[in-house]
Amino acid sequence: MVAWIGFAGAIGASPLVPFALSAIAHRGGDGIGSHSRVATIIRVPAGETYAYxxxxxxxxxxxxxxVYREGDTVEVVCQIRDGEPVTLPGDGRPNYAVRVWDQLPNGSWIPDIFTSLEGKRGDKPPAGLGLCAEPTGEPVPAP
Incomplete structure (x- = not known):
């Protein structure tokens, strides 16, 4: 609580207050106070994956x-469980599509199939993570 009061006091009269509070609330599914998890990048083709x-x-x-390379660690702030399916069969990997995507603190997304997080199937994220607010789709260019 002291850190929050100190932070709020530091930005109190600033025109950035709405932006700062919005950024804090965006850090995951439940808003302020939501949890995050650290995951390792694993099973990536050619040793790296992109953030989108x-x-x-x-x-x-x-x-x-x-770009994130095999062995890098990432902080995951929330997940969606019904995203675009990603499949990476072979080399001992499971032969099924994973629809889970992980959001990072900077707002970018990585396919969960390339992380060490458990719970690749089902409706609920792993313990300590919330569901993200529905992402807005990519803007469609005007004709």
């Missing part, structure tokens, strides 16, 4: 830290 702007592999790559 939206939970789709056809989405543009994220602007900040777009």
């Amino acid at each position: 702007r939206y939970p789709s592999m056809s989405s543009p790559h994220a602007k900040k830290r777009a």
Whole structure:
């Protein structure tokens, strides 16, 4: 509570207050106070995966830290469980599609199939993670 009061006092009269509070509330499914989990990047083709702007592999790559390599750790703030399916069969990996996508603190997305998090199936995220608010789709260009 002291840290929050100190932070609030520091930005009290600033015109950035709405932006700062919005950014804090966006850190995951439940808003302020939601949990996050640390995961390791694993099972990636060619040793790396991209972070995307939206939970789709056809989405543009994220602007900040777009590439994660095998063994890197990432903080996951929330998940969606009904995203674009990602399949990576072979080499001992399960032969099924995973529709789970993980959101990182910077707002980018990575396919959960490439992380060490458990719970790749079902409706509920692993313990300590919430569901993300429904992501807005990528803007469709005007004709």
